[in-house]
Amino acid sequence: MWVDYTKGLLEESGIAPDRLKMFNLSSSMAPKFKEAVDEMTEVAKKLGPTKIVSKAA
Amino acid sequence: MIVAERKPFEEIKAMIEGCKKVLVVGCGECVSVCMAGGEKEVQILASQLRLAFEEEGKELEAGETTLERQCDKEYLEEIKDKIDDYDAVISMACGAGVQFLAEMYDSKYVYPALNTQFIGVAEREGEWSERCRACSDCVLAETGGICPIAVCAKGLLNGPCGGTNDGKCELSKEKDCAWTLIYNRLNKLGKLDNIREIFPAKKYSVQTTPGRRIHEAFKEKE
Numbered sequence: 001m002w003v004d005y006t007k008g009l010l011e012e013s014g015i016a017p018d019r020l021k022m023f024n025l026s027s028s029m030a031p032k033f034k035e036a037v038d039e040m041t042e043v044a045k046k047l048g049p050t051k052i053v054s055k056a057a
Numbered sequence: 058m059i060v061a062e063r064k065p066f067e068e069i070k071a072m073i074e075g076c077k078k079v080l081v082v083g084c085g086e087c088v089s090v091c092m093a094g095g096e097k098e099v100q101i102l103a104s105q106l107r108l109a110f111e112e113e114g115k116e117l118e119a120g121e122t123t124l125e126r127q128c129d130k131e132y133l134e135e136i137k138d139k140i141d142d143y144d145a146v147i148s149m150a151c152g153a154g155v156q157f158l159a160e161m162y163d164s165k166y167v168y169p170a171l172n173t174q175f176i177g178v179a180e181r182e183g184e185w186s187e188r189c190r191a192c193s194d195c196v197l198a199e200t201g202g203i204c205p206i207a208v209c210a211k212g213l214l215n216g217p218c219g220g221t222n223d224g225k226c227e228l229s230k231e232k233d234c235a236w237t238l239i240y241n242r243l244n245k246l247g248k249l250d251n252i253r254e255i256f257p258a259k260k261y262s263v264q265t266t267p268g269r270r271i272h273e274a275f276k277e278k279e
Contacts, residue, residue, distance in 0.1 A: 012066040013105040014112035052111050 083123035094149030127154030201242035
């Protein structure tokens, strides 16, 4: 529910909603965690960079 | 509480076109409870605006603050030292709060971020329904605590109309017939005779616009 809502907020703001996905994992699920990171890395690579530059330094 | 919902993002974004610095001001009362204009919603809107402007290569500084409420001057005063730093203000209060803020800082353009909808109650988490039209002439004593003005689609004082059908309104099967609800409530309370009373036409003379109320203790003695 809240993930879909937040995807909508991103879309409104001009950010691809696919950049957000929720994975349910426990601390003992390291292989699954890696799979999730790999999946999101591929998504980020496919979408390319946004124009947003982090001002946090 | 006063129930409101946020305007579409594109509408808010278009309002502040050309602004370089905006202050997003939330309200900690009703609109905070109905998840439309509280601290969290201020953070979301300000973040969205920053992202959207930056994505379009435009400059925008969006400040954030949430006041206890925007319908009291003592709380609006809290932004007096910072408001001059901004080109415009986006108020996330109800229509009353937006106007009071705009009145107090009349040299600053104040934009509304919400559409104010009604006076209502929280049915369940994330769902609200209208219960009062603020008609200045309450009839709830006779109707078993159910308002025919706010709950009946036609606002009928003497119902039900011919459109009632198995407890539902002719306008929608999703909508309860207010007068069936009133009948059932009065029956439960043993006050069914109340329904025989014919209400005269409503006293619209008490619905002065704009409404104003002065507490007895604050009235000037003649």
